[in-house]
Amino acid sequence: MSQDNxxxxxxxxxxxxxxxxxxxxxxxxxxxxxxxxxMGAVVDLPDNGSVRGMVFKVKHLVTVIEG
Known part of the structure; x- marks a missing residue:
């Protein structure tokens, strides 16, 4: 359970x-x-498949900071 959290x-x-x-x-x-x-706005988003797919679609417009 703790791994899921x-x-x-x-x-x-x-x-x-x-x-x-x-x-x-x-x-x-x-x-x-x-x-x-x-421009320059930064948002924290959950690291899941749907968000990753949206980021991939506009990868030429955004920068991803892991963490």
Whole structure:
């Protein structure tokens, strides 16, 4: 049980490093769904498959900080 708690408590920090302007609407929506509104914004997100998939989709716009 404690392993599950540790696994669910792991987070990643995602930073918006490039603007989504000029990118397709679905990529803009993905950036918004990650909670990134302004350039340089950093958000803590749970480290799971769905978040990793969204980050992968906009990997050219964001930077991931593990931890």
């Amino acid at each position: 540790q696994k669910s408590s792991s987070t990643i920090k995602v930073k918006l490093t490039r603007s989504p302007i000029g990118n397709p609407k679905d990529q803009k929506a993905t950036v918004a769904a990650l909670g990134l509104r302004k």
